[in-house]
Amino acid sequence: MLAYADTRNIGDEPSATDVPGLNVSRQRRATELSPVLYEPIFCLVLQGAKQALQGRRMVDFPKGHSVIVGIDLPTDARVVEASPERPYVALALKLDMGLIRELSAEAGADEGTGREVAAISAAEADEAIIDAMGRLFALVEKPTALPVLHPLLMREIHYWLLCADHGSLLRTLAQADSHASRIADAIGTIRNNFEQPLLVADLASSVGMSVSAFHFHFKAITGATPLQYQKRLRLIEAKRLMQAERQSVSSAAFSVGYESPTQFSREYARMFGLPPVRHARVPAPAPAPEYESPGWM
Template identity: 45%
Template sequence: MQYAISRPLVALVVQGNKRVMIGSATFDFGAGDSLLITADVPTVSQITRADARAPYYALVVDLDPAVIETLALEMDVAQEAGGAPLRVEPTEAEVADAALRLMRLLDRPAAIPVLQVQLIREMHYWLLAGRHGPAIRKLGIVDGTAQRVARAVALIRSDYAQPLRVDRLAEVAGMSPSTFHQHFRAVTTLSPLQFQKQLRLIAARRMMLSEGTSASMAAYAVGYESVPQFTREYGRLFGAPPVRDIRASRTKVYASA
């Protein structure tokens, strides 16, 4: 299982299958599908079909609000009211074509500085022009709720190990604390404190898995002052205390190798 608080993105699946869960909702998708995430929301994902001869491949592109804003104004794309922050649809031919040309730049590194920006802009255009368009339009609304909350999210992401000041986050978002709290939860599905906590726990898990950091060192590194508190909250999110979870995760990796 992979735990993350994903940024707004689109993932075009080329090969294999994957399952993504957000809250009680589950999405299964595979080659030929595109996964759209329109907010910084917590997800749990798992590759459900892949092997050594046919590994899971997907092209992931972060959605750029500035590009969306410019294109939406030029295209006069309608905004969708509300809607789930995660959805799966068949990948449209124009999006797939732009993605393929973007990937081919990897074989022509000299062309990347010249062509990458316009190809990413083209991908955004076809996404806006297609079935995903109304859902991502809100990301480009100048000073809209999504952009205001995104400013606060960026601050939490950069300073997640520091004590959380909701009044400072509300100020960054240009809202009163009570209004900010309401809109933050509506966009991300979490309160600011829950958002920070999940960022800390996910970062600590990554340190233990990839760097071999001990549980206590990881706890302090991500901002916890109490290892027992870290252990309790880690177990609630990942289903097992740190040492047991990391041991089980490594066992699964070795078994599949």
């Protein structure tokens, strides 16, 4: 396992490094289950433990575990093991899906091996991925080596993830005609147009699937129906608009596609446990690094 001492100068919350796509997360206390949006990401837990939901399935990732999120996933997560003396610490790397497809074609990865396909999966990390992540993190202190070694290490890490037993979703996403790749295309459409009314039949047709098959595979992968998925995206974005861009409750509601501020307030309170006006009054946080995902582990 990577030396914990290497991360002791990292503050609480996600912290960007000088290595593109690599963040370090550190939390000194356990947190409540709360909504978060994960983009495709790989996480290596160095200390402590965390949990995330995939539908009704709780995914645990304690120390020494490798976590893969293969698609954009609005979900709920919490830190379950952390203290000032032994905080939760994890390395989080933004995944390059183009590189996944390239490596899959070169290696001839078998999409049928491994566990069932799910948006988020975790398993004990093997020595190969731990070693590669250690060398990637070491580039923080070797900036002159970064341009040469970073592309090589990214290829190596993505290769090991593609081969991992819990990398099934990555393998299926690399196959252009797989159900997972079609669902990923649909998710891209939802993300780019989440403020628009969602016509599930049209979306299913656009990716070449029947409505029943589309519903089945969408929920199997994301743990939510398409409409539930869109709703979570809308509410997470509304929170960001109120906190980061200081929009009013009604302005945020209309921006994400709600026609009724009353319905928005009701659904927002159900998801976040507080009425939106409470979040609208929170001071805006500092701008995030340009490559930071909304849901770093």
